[in-house]
Amino acid sequence: MGMQAFLDIFDIYLLEAVINGILLGGVLALLALGLNLIFGVIDVTWICYAELVMIGMYAMYFMVQYYGVSYFVAAPFTILLVAVLGAALHYLVIAPLLTAPPINQLLATGGVLFVLQSFATVAFGIDFRNLGIRLPVLAFGDMNFSYARLLSFVAALFGMVAVYLFMTRTFTGTAIRAISQDRQIMALMGVDTKRIYLITSALGGALAGLAACLLVLQYDVHPFVGLSFGPITFLICVLGGLGNFIGGFIAAFVFAEIISLGGLFSDLEWGYVLAFAFFIVMMFIRPAGLLARRR
Amino acid sequence: MMGQGRLAAWGIGLAALVALPFVYRDPYHLHILVLILIWSFAYTSWSMMGRFGLVSLGHGGFMGIGAYVTALLWNHLGLSPWIGIPISMAAAGTLALIVGYPCFRFRITGHYFVLVTLALSGIVLQVITATRDYTGGSLGYTPNRASGNRLLALQFDDKTTWYLIALAVWLFGIVVWHWVDRSMARYALEAISEDEDAAAAAGVDVTAEKLKITLLSALMTALAGAIYCQYQMFITPDTVSGIAVSLQMVFAAIVGGLFVSLGPTVGAIITILLAETLRIGFGTKAVGWDNLVYGVLLVLFIIFLPKGILGSLLDRLKPQRKVSRAHEQEAVQIVRPGA
Numbered sequence: 001m002g003m004q005a006f007l008d009i010f011d012i013y014l015l016e017a018v019i020n021g022i023l024l025g026g027v028l029a030l031l032a033l034g035l036n037l038i039f040g041v042i043d044v045t046w047i048c049y050a051e052l053v054m055i056g057m058y059a060m061y062f063m064v065q066y067y068g069v070s071y072f073v074a075a076p077f078t079i080l081l082v083a084v085l086g087a088a089l090h091y092l093v094i095a096p097l098l099t100a101p102p103i104n105q106l107l108a109t110g111g112v113l114f115v116l117q118s119f120a121t122v123a124f125g126i127d128f129r130n131l132g133i134r135l136p137v138l139a140f141g142d143m144n145f146s147y148a149r150l151l152s153f154v155a156a157l158f159g160m161v162a163v164y165l166f167m168t169r170t171f172t173g174t175a176i177r178a179i180s181q182d183r184q185i186m187a188l189m190g191v192d193t194k195r196i197y198l199i200t201s202a203l204g205g206a207l208a209g210l211a212a213c214l215l216v217l218q219y220d221v222h223p224f225v226g227l228s229f230g231p232i233t234f235l236i237c238v239l240g241g242l243g244n245f246i247g248g249f250i251a252a253f254v255f256a257e258i259i260s261l262g263g264l265f266s267d268l269e270w271g272y273v274l275a276f277a278f279f280i281v282m283m284f285i286r287p288a289g290l291l292a293r294r295r
Numbered sequence: 296m297m298g299q300g301r302l303a304a305w306g307i308g309l310a311a312l313v314a315l316p317f318v319y320r321d322p323y324h325l326h327i328l329v330l331i332l333i334w335s336f337a338y339t340s341w342s343m344m345g346r347f348g349l350v351s352l353g354h355g356g357f358m359g360i361g362a363y364v365t366a367l368l369w370n371h372l373g374l375s376p377w378i379g380i381p382i383s384m385a386a387a388g389t390l391a392l393i394v395g396y397p398c399f400r401f402r403i404t405g406h407y408f409v410l411v412t413l414a415l416s417g418i419v420l421q422v423i424t425a426t427r428d429y430t431g432g433s434l435g436y437t438p439n440r441a442s443g444n445r446l447l448a449l450q451f452d453d454k455t456t457w458y459l460i461a462l463a464v465w466l467f468g469i470v471v472w473h474w475v476d477r478s479m480a481r482y483a484l485e486a487i488s489e490d491e492d493a494a495a496a497a498g499v500d501v502t503a504e505k506l507k508i509t510l511l512s513a514l515m516t517a518l519a520g521a522i523y524c525q526y527q528m529f530i531t532p533d534t535v536s537g538i539a540v541s542l543q544m545v546f547a548a549i550v551g552g553l554f555v556s557l558g559p560t561v562g563a564i565i566t567i568l569l570a571e572t573l574r575i576g577f578g579t580k581a582v583g584w585d586n587l588v589y590g591v592l593l594v595l596f597i598i599f600l601p602k603g604i605l606g607s608l609l610d611r612l613k614p615q616r617k618v619s620r621a622h623e624q625e626a627v628q629i630v631r632p633g634a
Contacts, residue, residue, distance in 0.1 A: 039406070045406050045409070045410065047352075047409075047413065093594055093598075096598050097597065097598060100597075100598075100601065102405060102406065103348070103350050103405070103409070104597050104601055106350075106406065106409055107350070107545055107549065107593070107597055108593070108594050108597045108598065110352075110542045110545065110546075110593070111542075111546070111589075111590045111591070111592075111593030111594035111597065112590065112594060113538070113542065113590070114539070114542060114546075114586050114587070114589050114590030114593065115586075115587060115590030115591055115594070116590075117539070117583075117586065117590075118583040118584065118585075118586035118587035118589075118590060119583070119587060120583075121582055121583030121586070122582070122583040122584055122587060126582070223583075224533075227417060227420070227537065227538060227539075228421075230417065230538070231413060231414040231416075231417030231418065231421075231538070232414075232417075234410040234411075234413055234414050235410070235411075235414045237410065238407055238410050238411060238414075242406060242407065242410075269421045269422065269424055269425030270425055272417075272418060272421045273418055273421060273422055273425070276414060276415070276418040279411075279414070280393065280394060280397060283397040283398070283401060283403065283411075284397050284401075
């Protein structure tokens with residue numbers, strides 16, 4: 001094979017990886033948005049966020065595979081279920097700890113991570129399961145893209161736009177943004193912070209539910225599936241600046257590209273390793289997050 | 296300072312612990328004791344950072360490096376664990392410095408620090424899984440049986456030897472804990488955990504102090520991983536590395552008590568006995584149940600008993616304790632949410 005031919009093929013793969021990275025970035029951005037929302041408003045990090053997604057993926061699996069519900073009917077129920085889980089997580093675990101040191105809140109959600117993982121192990125076993133829906137592969141020139149990824153990307157964008165409209169166009173959304181700016185004053189202004197926290201948690205849960213509906217199209221579900229994209233979501237949020245929605249959005253796409261291009265040369269896991277190395281380097285350059293103002 | 300009575304109590308307790316395997320030889324119970332001692336050492340290593348408000352969830356990564364590097368060097372290069380363990384500790388220490396330096400230098404604290412270290416242990420797990428051609432991936436890894444000198448290979452069949460090794464390692468951890476507790480570094484780190492800027496203004500080198508304790512903690516955790524690997528002779532990424540192991544350390548330290556030297560040990564006793572009881576009670580169906588109970592207990596402990604069992608007991612026994620440190624006190628409530 002001549003050098004030129006090699007380069008041609010390489011370029012096609014490279015372009016394919018770049019576009020796949022963008023598609024992956026959509027779902028990662030969705031995950032980061034949910035986590036950022038919770039952090040920005042309630043000032044707590046849900047370590048178990050990816051495990052909520054895992055529960056949602058199981059819900060999709062059972063509804064579609066076991067009970068034969070159509071994918072598009074099952075999806076709203078899954079989103080609702082995870083939203084309720086999010087609200088319950090806040091009501092049962094975070095609310096009693098609101099005045100405790102922040103680290104305790106974080107560790108308590110770590111306990112919930114254990115609970116959700118082992119609940120899934122006990123209830124569903126450790127088998128890998130998939131939806132059994134094989135969406136066609138879209139051929140574009142010499143490049144192949146999976147429909148599942150394309151659909152996820154579009155749905156993730158829709159989800160983010162919906163959240164944006166909710167936050168800017170509704171009274172509740174405005175109250176949520178106000179609280180994220182000043183937690184103490186809003187209570188004095190007559191905003192029911194308890195209610196807003198609960199709504200925000202449900203919204204964060206709903207985003208996790210949406211991510212679950214999309215991820216289940218591409219990945220097998222098992223009790224530990226959260227561990228494969230949980231850490232990367234945390235890195236994205238820290239790199240973007242915790243609570244910074246736009247920073248998280250940009251960081252999600254940067255990381256997705258690194259993972260996708262890294263995976264081009266070797267396994268996907270090495271893409272994660274590259275992403276982590278990149279993260280460490282970025283901490284030296286922009287310690288307060290991508291979009292932080294220089295002091 | 297340690298009183299005469301307490302010193303005597305420690306002496307008698309230690310003598311009893313050393314004498315135990317010569318009097319009582321039930322292999323199953325000795326096995327549980329060895330596990331408790333090794334994990335106590337790991338939890339103590341974690342608590343050396345945790346007690347100063349440096350909550351790391353990256354220790355699963357350090358433990359995994361300790362275990363895997365030692366085993367890989369032995370299997371692939373035939374390097375004795377006596378050399379392999381220091382190398383694995385150095386590797387974990389280097390990683391701790393690489394991640395710790397930017398964190399501390401650029402004031403990445405609180406949530407940020409937890410998330411960065413959390414990602415670290417996740418990444419170590421990914422690397423072990425990704426290099427499955429060498430590490431066996433998620434199926435686990437077994438160090439080769441030694442054909443020659445057992446001492447050189449650090450492989451022993453009898454439980455008594457392992458019990459004594461584990462006891463020595465555990466005691467070493469407790470001694471280091473007390474050494475830090477009495478050092479100047481402790482006061483510096485306490486000042487840092489209360490107010491970094493004030494500590495820096497008072498002349499404390501914040502970055503250096505934090506790096507030192509992180510390095511010490513990581514080195515000890517790697518040692519725990521290596522000892523665990525040599526004892527069990529079988530490791531999987533899930534049992535020695537990753538987020539679950541990190542959370543397990545936090546959990547045990549908090550259940551036992553973060554601010555007392557024997558707290559993590561008490562935590563290890565409680566968690567391992569709990570896991571074993573559940574395992575025997577549920578039989579083969581136990582998979583998952585022990586962690587389910589763990590998780591629920593962790594949440595309940597953090598909500599209702601944040602100082603841990605031993606810590607709360609000691610508080611109860613000594614009602615007139617000195618004013619508790621800022622990071623032990625509950626945060627001052629400024630506005631009651633929703634009021």
